[in-house]
Amino acid sequence: MTEFIFKRDFPDVLRPEFERYFEKYLLIIPKWVNSVTLHYQPQPEDYEAIMEVIARTEYRTVDIIVYSDFLMVDKLDRKEKAFLHEFCHVFYAQLHRQALGLADLLKDEIAQSLAYEGLRMGNEAATEDTCTVLSDLLEKISKLEALVNIQNSNKLYKVNESVVDEFVRTTLVAGKANLNSVEQKQVKLPVIANNKAQSAAKVAKTRKKVK
Secondary structure (H helix, E strand, O other): OOEEEOOOOOOOHHHHHHHHHHHOOOOOOOOOOOOOEEEEEEOOOOOOOOOEEEEOOOOHHHEEEEEEEEEHOOOOOHHHHHHHHHHHHHHHHHHHHHHHHHHHHOOHHHHHHHHHHHHHHHHHHHEEEEEHHHHHHHHHHHHHHHHHHHHHHHHHHHHHHHHHHHHHHHHHHHHHHHHEEEHHHHHHHHHHHHHHHHHHHHHHHHHHHOO
């Protein structure tokens, strides 16, 4: 399992944001990555990138350097896209390193310079394309999960609704039965009283005859 490490100099204000990134993009982290370490550094001069990634495939580690200009970006989606783009470089790190090693063998400086630039542009293009595909895929997965959750909620509501309906029906039946029982008792009570009165009258007549 990949371990996420925040260096001591990493700002606490940024930790929740990057923890959210790791949780969201956990599925795309290559299995060979044992640890991801986050660093925070001042913005280098004449350097536009707000983030940089260093993948050491031989050590199975990834270092993400967040530069201070990251704090100046006010759009959350731009920050997240920058994180995803930089992390997608991890997929091509080993291939890119081997390609650079071959370019180093070129003796002609112009040819070597052209090779370096071609590899840089190709690496960036492949990384950005991968970033776009993954971003769209994860968005569709998120929407699908939301739809499934809604369907499950509807099913649960229907189940609860049927349970409530059954409870109400049972309660009404029981209440009606109790009401009928009470009415029957109210009808029987006067009959019993009349029977007692008639018996008492008969006893009185009998006593008079005996006298």
